[in-house]
Amino acid sequence: MKQSIRFAIVILFSLASLTSCSKTEKEPAQKKMGIHDTTDWQIEPSFRFDVFCFLNALTGDSYYLTYYQDEYDKFRPKLTPVAQEALANLKRKIKDENQGIISAFLTLYFSATEDRTLDDMLKTLDNSGTMRKNLKQTPYYSEDSWQLYESVRGDLKTIFQFLKDIQFESYWKETILPQVEQKIASIEKELPGYNVIKEQESLLGFALPSNQITVYMLYYSQPHGIKITGTRFLTDVAWPFEIVLRNAVHEMMHPPYDLPNDAELKDALSLLKEDEFLMDKVLNHNPAFGYNSFEGFIEEDCVQALEQIINEKFGIEREAHQRWKESDDGMHVFAVALYTLMKEEDYNQQGELFRDFLIRMIRTDRLSPGKTKGIYDAFYSTWITQEE
Template structure:
């Protein structure tokens, strides 16, 4: 997500360094160390994150009404005009002005705080300094993005108070939670067959903070899968299992590289010169997210890793059709990286992804012309 990429802004590198693509030295990395050898799964519902996802819907955003028109029609009449204005304000600031996603942005920040009730969120929001200090202990903090959070904080407080006033939590407990609880055991039974953490650690080149993956099953989260702090992610309880598994593989790998590494930042920044890629960065539906260059590149890197790992686990699917329709076909860098991973025997050689990315850029295998060619060959099946 957008918050997972902003640390690039903290690296003080001159613009001149990126004026043209140039081959940079590639350091020899030690073999990836796999610290965890098993994956533990924790599948659960969450009122907290479902409420934050419902804010997308209650803003009246047509993008979400495609999925939740009936729920909007049921819930919206309960709110006063002033309360509805708070939902709209969240959309205006987070999505319209800052190109973010209400649910993803707020869920990521508030995931540093304990508790799962509306009251727990209100208590947390009343202590923004505590949130900031906890967020600083994660890879997802930056001063500009926390400034945005402080701007929306009064609207978030008002919105959650509105949810509490109309009994959203009771409605959720009565109508939503039972549906999720009925589905959770089936999903967990399928997930335990997959040991993904060692593979994730192998490709990332470092250990994950835990081998327990928390899967928060939600109702109001469509069409997103959302990474929050720790080894946790949010997904829809009725997604087909293969999507849930893909979400689990995908979300744990944000961010897929160390953004404090100047060599990695230089490799990423060199991609700004690729016209084919930048056309997709600048001209895609902003509702999909990834509206900043850094966030777009990070998402495509993780998508390529996701597809490579799931394929290595024996999952068979039509990846060409998937990327043709995924987010309007915008993930051209993911396709190029995936093609290169297959050709370079990425999983077999156990190369860490940061090293692989730098090597592909330095060798010229990821230039603009090659991006176009790799995409063409991918769809041609070669």
């Protein structure tokens, strides 16, 4: 099992950010306010979200067969030519042409519905008006993303009908659900001991929409932890408790600012495009990892830095140097720089909005273009000395 979890949903948010630039910009929606004192944990299985995650492997994508080769081999002989074509179209349109992640894209969109079964999802595909209306109330909607969804509706109908024909829902209930329920039973008593929401709000500087975290425990979500609408995320039965908890710490902080409506933050972040060391990682990392836009890359690294600080407080962290050297081929250099500055400042003792801290670091030259590499090199020179 890989210890590096791909936090996928940021890709979709960055697409929404890019396509929202033509809108009239407003004041950032996130404002300082009283934080919650408690975290209310809910954990449950989800057939619909597991279906969307299963599609990653069912396309035959070698990246996912690392985790689900046996499952793919079990269902491949049942694939009809029509279903194979629809799956190939789905992968081509979402992953190959748009650098997206099938499971992340579809779980996000269908999290804006009340669907539970394949029949429910087929009805939504016939009439997606409610889904669209609900998505428009979130930070994740964009016209470009919606057009991508429209382009795969026909393929999804074919795939869902195929899954109905082979009675996949019955297979999931009989074979997969018991494993999911066993995993839930093994960790649900431990979760209330971690007041995650309070720590997240303390670092973000603003209150989240709710103090409830809903964890959907899945079987087919590897290697991704996925944020969906609301204070909800997807995790996997294969991961130990510490990784599930890290998922919760991480995912609830997406997005850590309101970029589409924040002109000042956009201007500050745009300066970072002049940082050659950073941009080399943005432009040249393995696209299968996700974060394939500048905005998505920066958001992910911001959340990783925030998450690391909370994980250390809870005692569930991976050692920071090792984490960022190994995770996603070492691409998260901005997370290293930001984490270093946050530790130096004992962040967030001033009670800042995180976006204010980020702008201050860039504007006061501590994180201006050209500074990332120096901070990164100093961070790892210390680690090497300690190891020796």
